[in-house]
Amino acid sequence: MAGHAVVVAGGGPTGLMLAGELALAGVDVAIVERRASQDLPGSRAGGLHSRTIEVLDQRGIADRFLSEGQVVQVAAFAGTPLDISDFPTRHPYGLGLWQNHIERILAGWVGDLEVPIYREREVTGFAQDDTGVDVELSDGTSLRAEYLVGCDGGRSLVRRAAGIEFPGWDPTTSSLIAEVELAEEPEWGIHRDALGVHSFGRVEYEVRDGEVVYLDAGPARVLVTEEHLGPVGEPTMRDLSEALIAVWGTDYGAHSPTWISRFTDIARQAAAYRERRVLLAGDAAHVHSPVGGQGLNTGVQDAVNLGWKLAQVVNRTAPDSVLDTYHAERHPVAARVLRNTLAQVALFRQDEHTKAVRDTIAEVLSMDEPRRRFAAMMSGLDIQYDLGEGHPLLGRRMPDLDLVAADGPMRVFTLLHDARPVLLNLVEPGGFDITPWADRVQLIDASYAGDWELPVLGQVAAPSAVLIRPDGYVAWVGDGTDTGLRDALTTWFGSP
Numbered sequence: 001m002a003g004h005a006v007v008v009a010g011g012g013p014t015g016l017m018l019a020g021e022l023a024l025a026g027v028d029v030a031i032v033e034r035r036a037s038q039d040l041p042g043s044r045a046g047g048l049h050s051r052t053i054e055v056l057d058q059r060g061i062a063d064r065f066l067s068e069g070q071v072v073q074v075a076a077f078a079g080t081p082l083d084i085s086d087f088p089t090r091h092p093y094g095l096g097l098w099q100n101h102i103e104r105i106l107a108g109w110v111g112d113l114e115v116p117i118y119r120e121r122e123v124t125g126f127a128q129d130d131t132g133v134d135v136e137l138s139d140g141t142s143l144r145a146e147y148l149v150g151c152d153g154g155r156s157l158v159r160r161a162a163g164i165e166f167p168g169w170d171p172t173t174s175s176l177i178a179e180v181e182l183a184e185e186p187e188w189g190i191h192r193d194a195l196g197v198h199s200f201g202r203v204e205y206e207v208r209d210g211e212v213v214y215l216d217a218g219p220a221r222v223l224v225t226e227e228h229l230g231p232v233g234e235p236t237m238r239d240l241s242e243a244l245i246a247v248w249g250t251d252y253g254a255h256s257p258t259w260i261s262r263f264t265d266i267a268r269q270a271a272a273y274r275e276r277r278v279l280l281a282g283d284a285a286h287v288h289s290p291v292g293g294q295g296l297n298t299g300v301q302d303a304v305n306l307g308w309k310l311a312q313v314v315n316r317t318a319p320d321s322v323l324d325t326y327h328a329e330r331h332p333v334a335a336r337v338l339r340n341t342l343a344q345v346a347l348f349r350q351d352e353h354t355k356a357v358r359d360t361i362a363e364v365l366s367m368d369e370p371r372r373r374f375a376a377m378m379s380g381l382d383i384q385y386d387l388g389e390g391h392p393l394l395g396r397r398m399p400d401l402d403l404v405a406a407d408g409p410m411r412v413f414t415l416l417h418d419a420r421p422v423l424l425n426l427v428e429p430g431g432f433d434i435t436p437w438a439d440r441v442q443l444i445d446a447s448y449a450g451d452w453e454l455p456v457l458g459q460v461a462a463p464s465a466v467l468i469r470p471d472g473y474v475a476w477v478g479d480g481t482d483t484g485l486r487d488a489l490t491t492w493f494g495s496p
């Protein structure tokens, strides 16, 4: 039986990101993917939020995405735009870039890292024992792996076969989304009526002076809320025409669809992200309404949280218990996403009472402090993992500071390109001895002259040193001594 240290089921955005993270750490990882190529029939997700751009920047690949997309303010809550241009980040914006392009670029990176992808095959089941997992494939073969990660989307076979519960809320509303040709000109833009939100745009657009401007030609991207909750299964052109006629009295001569899909406001989350040697990430672990554009972003960030932990376990530098911190850290993040999508779906209801609440929330969000808090939540910049009491940086994202090191100026994120942890010493060189971890942790002496500013919190006290995990979150903060450093190194990067 062929084998890999880790098998990733599903090569969507989450599976690709995870495979890249594992490959960077030298892990023998392979992806099993049902699709014959990375092409997607439709555009799906519309782009990236600020924290995801930062995460890609930490690996030195943000420019691949930025050069193909449109930088624009994308954060919003229940339709109220939330500008983040004053946020202390190198990327105080989102990126408009369709999922098919995001996947193509991610797949290019994974290709550079020489990750094998078993295409046109599905994971059909698995059996796990004390030393590994036998992963069954649809072509009748099997793969042996130490760990299996289900990145196989919302209907995850891995989740179901692992017996992991998926509690949550059933859908209350459904919408059709499609890419079609329109014979007649619709009213371009976003519209609301008693049924909900509908929109007409073009797949191709530009951002000019912060505004989306659709190109004059090319396929239209149509969104229409259905009168009644649509059935599970693939919608047809007839479903789309009927839904358009119900709202507009015409289907605008819609024809030649390249993609028709139905999404709902179903909200469910895996009760456990781990079942011994099987883990879940991305849509396999959480599904919710696309409002706010958070699904792909949350999945990519799940992958970045899990990748280095799993790599250390496979490389035998950290105990298997470090994998439990994956659920402990990422389950609350997605639970919060579910909560904010439930709230937004409720606020989008079109009755007068709900409209009054929505207007009230919009008024609250026009004030600076609420705007900053909600914008940080929607853009992923406010995530804090519970690493105990201490300096505000503890458990939060490390800012991409401009440092001066022995070799000259450098950015913090450059130090994370190889996905290796960093102990950044910002006072006199030579103050730390981490010899037992020298094979695992980079020790960098540098200086930083500017302010330490975090989203929402504003300015915080300058630390003397920080221990940065490969995912860019701060695991320990120095106050002029090394108190607690050995414990943090042992917890996250294994025994001396």
Ligand SMILES: Cc1cc2nc3c(=O)[nH]c(=O)nc-3n(C[C@H](O)[C@H](O)[C@H](O)COP(=O)(O)OP(=O)(O)OC[C@H]3O[C@@H](n4cnc5c(N)ncnc54)[C@H](O)[C@@H]3O)c2cc1C
Pocket (backbone or CB within 6 Å): 009, 010, 011, 012, 013, 014, 015, 032, 033, 034, 035, 044, 045, 046, 047, 099, 121, 122, 123, 124, 151, 152, 153, 154, 156, 157, 158, 177, 263, 281, 282, 283, 284, 290, 292, 293, 294, 295, 296, 297, 298, 299
């Ligand atoms: C209309 C719409 C708009 C959206 N807009 C946004 C947005 O703006 N921003 C955002 O962040 N998110 C958005 N999302 C959500 C986003 O598309 C998903 O969250 C994202 O695709 C999840 O990525 P994933 O890799 O976890 O899962 P998926 O993208 O579902 O990938 C799973 C992969 O696994 C493969 N697979 C499945 N089963 C098996 C199996 N048994 N064996 C092998 N392979 C298998 C599939 O072929 C697929 O390639 C939107 C979604 C929709 C529907």
